[in-house]
Amino acid sequence: MRPQSLHIIGSLFTVVLAGFPSAPDDLIKINAGDSSISYKQTTICETKARGFAGYVHLPASALGEIQPLEQYNVSMFFWYFEARQHPENAKTAIYLAGGPGQSSLYGATSGGGPCTVLPNSNGTKYNPHAWNEHVNVLYVDQPVGAGFSYDKLVNSTQDLLAEQDSIIAIEDYDSEPVPAESTTFLYGTFSSQNLSRAAPTTAVAARTLWHFAQVWFSSFPEYKTQDKSISIWGNSYGAYYAPVSAEHFARQNKKIQSGMLKGTVLDIDAVGWTNGCTDMLYQAEWFPDMAYNNTYGLEAISRDTFNAAKSDYSKPGGCRDLMLKCRELGDLNDPNELSIDPTVNAVCAQATIYCATAVIQPYVYSGRSRYDIAHFQPDPSPSQHHIGFFNRAWVQRELGVPLNFTANSNNVFSAFYANGDPFRTAGMKSIEYLLSIGVKVAMIYGDRDYTCPWNGGEQLSLQANWTGAEIFRGAGYASIRTTSCDSGGVVRQHGSLSFSRVFDAGHDAAAYQPQLVHQIFDRVMRDQDVASGTQDTSGSDGSRYATAGPSSVFGWKNVLPEPPGVDCNLYAVSSSCTMEQYAALQNGTAVLNDFRVVSPA
Template sequence: MLLDIPSLQPQPFFPLHVPLIPSLNTIMKLPWLLSPLTLGLGAVAQSFVSPPTDVEVVLSEKFPGAKISYKQVHNLCETTEGVKSFSGYVSLPRDFIPDAKAWDEDTSGNFFFWYFEARNDPENAPTSIYLGGGPGYTSFDGSSVFPCYVNPDSNSTTVNKHSWNNHVNMLYIEQPLGTGFSYTKIENGTYDTVTGEFTPVVDQEPQPELNVTKLQATLQTAGIGDTMNTTKTAARTIWRFAQVWFNEFPERATNNDELAIWAVSYGGLYAPVFSSYFIDQNKKIEKGDPPVTNSTVLNLVTVGLLNALVDIRSMALGFPDFALNNTYDLPVYSEEVAEMVLGNITASDVGCLDLVDKCRAAVAKDDPESTGTNNDVNEICLKAMQVCFGAVTIYDQVSPYHHFDITLNKYASFPTECETALFNQPWVQQELGVPLNYTRGNNEIEAAFLGKTGDMVRYGLEYIGHLLENGVNIAMINGDRDFRCNWFSGENASLSIPFSEAHQFATAGYQSIMTNASHEGGFVREYGNLSFSRVFQAGHSTGGYQPETVSAIFERTMFRSDVATGEVELAKTPNYASKGKASVRDVKNKLPELIENICYVLQPGDTCTPEQVKALEEGTAETEDWVVVKPAGTKGERVLEGKGGNGDKNSSKGSTQDGSPTTSGGVRLTDSLAFVFLLVAATVII
């Protein structure tokens, strides 16, 4: 039976319920009887983002028209004595970006970066790029093990002792253009946090009255045509960013030329495709045929994938499987739903798998560079994406739990989203040298990638295979509470990668990951240059849940020791294989306690109950530090529970021993909701 999934609006793999985040640099002018103190907004004069000051500008000598503008960050995030960080922009002219020919002639692409020197021996440390997901989602979302935590006041930070920059120089990049602080065109206007609508200021016209959900903002206003529309167009652009930054950023002082790319979620497409492109350009340069004058080899040695979408074809069957058989014994939807989802995946000719094959064949024949300009190819891939992604996102219509953490109710979120307010504080904007408001995501990028070209289904595992055959180290990491990029799907993908040592990898056993002397943080299968890790008690933002374990995996991968113990030097043990059981699906987890959702004024679509959203709209909500305190949140309740926590000793290992909090929640899947779903399913194609 094939489920007729209702037509879906383009939706990012890392969903952006409220795609753009507004300015926080004002006292809100409220039409209600709520004071600034009640709202916790502070007494700051109404204004748009001020232009940055004290910015250093470096005009590129190797790549005419490009430039780097930056400043040292002194009082934010990385406050360890003697450790430096720098933030700024690499600006690329239109003519330097291969897929920007349709842009206005005076338009440039401005990529925001934040560079953190390693806390230990930065002069000899390797460098890692980190990319967020989306598409169009920020790189500062809590998925990585960032140098600092944002405090609940959304106005200060605390140093993270497990940060990835302990021994690695970290370069965080906001991409594609329009993501986060990156931009092509910006304007002043008003932003509605509930609807996600941004209205630019028009001279001589009266301005709308501001309130707690309608705010002044300075935001990216370019349309679909002024950003990338596929992962491959983004790859060509970010390679040029890298050429400018690695060749000419004056504050980069390391003798180690090793480079890594780590990414989360939709970044599971970015990192392999980008890295493969880097390697291909390296080969051209080494042959004396550089693709761009003055370009140099970028010594890419490692790729890391956190709860990543790497290949929808090999991952698809994992979704209904995980829904019923996850290691928390918590079915997230019914067997009937799972059966219909399975039908949508496997149906001959019209199911996800066959449609993906048609898309990839069309891309190979008529759009091999994935420019996204062939409308016939786009249409074929969009059909595949709608069916495949519909089989994933039907979860949001029928499950009471969060798609990024099945132990949470659907309104809760973790890590907390305090960074939204922090990065829009005026003093933080000046400290970072940015001319616009921070945004968690961009719906124009979402529309370009998912609503125009069907980018999500275009790429397979051949990119990871290509990297492995070229000696690149690959680490795949999945938290076992995530549904959207669940570990069953990740495991399926890891076992489907086409490379010469695939058999040896598949026959390696699962070994416990010793986070430290007393804590087992998960399991890993590893052979040669490839590892796949299941991390206990972690949702989609794995590094936010289990920073010590994920940091251990990161450092062991970066410095080529075994993931399980960190004691085996892989350079001296080329045929190393982890030892243990062939499968660890029988190792169960203990369900954590339920918690209430935290409703953020600036992120209502992600974090608030319908009652709280209504109160915000009507002006009756009471808030403190950008959090709605009345109406209160909900813990929800769990249903369809099995025997959570009935596995071996590892089942109870979790966040508390790894230095980060454990969270959970749930709401009831009512008979009426199940009935609505069956009505949707009634219009089926046999």
């Protein structure tokens, strides 16, 4: 049933129903061989440095080897912010959000971005802890379909009350009448929802990103820094993307340097992530521990449920065995991870479903948020204010985009999970390769997150095999010191590898502890020790540096805070609204202020 009416405060109706965006006519266009760049300078979000938003347009002919099923053009959106201080000599970081299918513009407007979005989704606030203080930061919407990236523009409808398949092309209604617009049922322009045009794996996404980077770093005229080193950072599923992409870039560099491949060398300096899932062979086992035996004294599941989940991971034919079978079969029949073998896809999907259901899912029945164990469902964190902001017509004009904003692409998500990518992708191999060639690897984890828990991240760092592994494992934990506090987190570090546990932080650690996480990011980028920022970790000095302190991080205990109240957002109904609020939106009795339901509260 579609809502007949809603009580609306302010100008919600006119802005939500902005409809089909007009084509921008104020873009600068650059040809780059068969590809091209279109962009404009932006004046929103960042007030202390230059910003540029635009697209790299890649033709299908450039992507044939990674599009075996259907070839299609790709238009990848970027938002580039120069460093606030000395951009002409600053390093450059690529930022990739998670999902899979989440827009990286969440990162641009959260704890590490130049700004945060106001609760009314109609303005921004300056962020003094932005990652682009000393580093040029390039936010990229990928895989295609996330954010403002697209394969082709399709006029569609969007049902804000639907959890799946919320975007439907108008042409797909066939003989059925297209429902009328309402506050929760919108008309707009989106990327196609063709599943065969969605990147099916992390490996394909990484190779597409490399093609994007080849064009952007060689042809974007506003990229002017003298320091050509590049790092790749991410959050959540971005911790699959970041190391796998960095490894691919590095291997392509070797081919270019040897004359086997024509292209631009993209020097990889560092890779890092916050609360990331990177390799479930090392991380999945630790989800039950986070639910039952954490540093907050919370037992979100029973002892029996904990034991069952641990057994379901390790028993013969359990999660671990299914994962190994998936990877072994994939290496044999689909070594390039193109998702071209139906048997591999089915086996890896089976592993993903079993592991998620038996090992990870039991915690969800506690009613607590997977993004923060201190919160309950529905959870106001991470904030969803940015979705309404990027769906404002005036914001879309400022960015020069021809389509509406997709905060989280169901199409991309479905493609990845249908092929079992979360449990097939062996991110540890990428980590070990990067460490072997001297690339810095920084793992940062908020300790209240369940989506990608810190204890699994710690195991990822401890089980990596590289030349410094023995010294790293023997290093102790040291407090991370900043100008405002000495106890915001702890770190184990040796040489190029660091693992940081950030206290009192959920899934987006930078949003909870922006100053601390910014300091960690800055120190990694500057080749300084994470604990104090006073010791050089590059060269021979870095190879000798190691933190000192307790061998176990579990000794630092915390107390859960009171959970926050509900903040029901029209663009995130399924995750932020109560059943009563959902029903009110559905039957037309909800009272809204901008994009937020204020009654029922």
